[in-house]
Amino acid sequence: MTKAVTTLSPTRMELIRLRRRIELAQKGHDLLEEKMDALMMEFLGLARRIRVLRKEAFAELLEAHQKLLKCMAWMGTLETVEASLESLREAEIEIASRSIMGVRVPTVQAVKISRKLVERGYSLHTSSALLDEAASRFEEVLSKLCELAELEEAIRRIGWELERTRRRVNALEHILIPRLKSAVAFISFRLDEMERDDFVRLKRIKAMLEAREWRK
């Protein structure tokens, strides 16, 4: 038996207290299990969405790269790079947070990335139309990637929380609750034993008293 049990005082008070603790632990265990189920649903849903979005975004990225490559071949690598540095690089994403079962995850709210030709900021008369096309492709990909980043960030955080919750459920189920139960068994055994002790003692005393009575 564990050490915590052997140092327990076998009283009725202690028994009641232990029973209450078991009840509480059980309730906590059930709640955590429910939380785990909910997180798991969320997790698998996200995994599915990521799978789809990844395929889409990565294919688009590859296409955008091909456009850029064409542009680099036409305009020259250096000129393309220069134009990209010249352009207005002020894309902004609005990020807030929401909570899924107590897990804080980021949500990308407004993405304003796609721009009109004249808003891009590089000089139009020195650049080719291929550059415009590449830029618009990359803008599209970038807004997709923002969405993907949000999902990946969320799934990562939920995954961590799931692991933590699972550890706590296991600790309750396999360590705390069995330990408390064995303590209850120990105390009720001791209490019963004491009761039997008392019973036998009373019997014995009664027998002794009766024997004395007869001798008179």
Add this chain to the structure above:
Amino acid sequence: MKYKIAVVGDLETVTGFALAGATYLHVHRDRDETLQKLRAFLSDPLVGLILITSRVREELSEELEPLLKMKAFLPMVLVIPDRKGYYPAGIDELEKLVRRTAGVEVVLG
């Protein structure tokens, strides 16, 4: 809150996303330099999203692992394929995480 976008990777990737409006750029050449830049981006309160190409992620995986694990709520970090579409399975810990938590193999790629 509004945030900017940072890109770390090869020249083509950085150029492309610069055209799309990414504010912070870094072309990966040297390990230490890139690492320093990444640390700066990770601790910059203005940066909301960091795109890292798979090659950089792979090359700096030892140093990046703890950085990404310890990172704050923002910025978000996303690993993307490089210009050739190079994106090996398990480049990020996501698949490992799925296997560990869901107990099943889920193909994300």
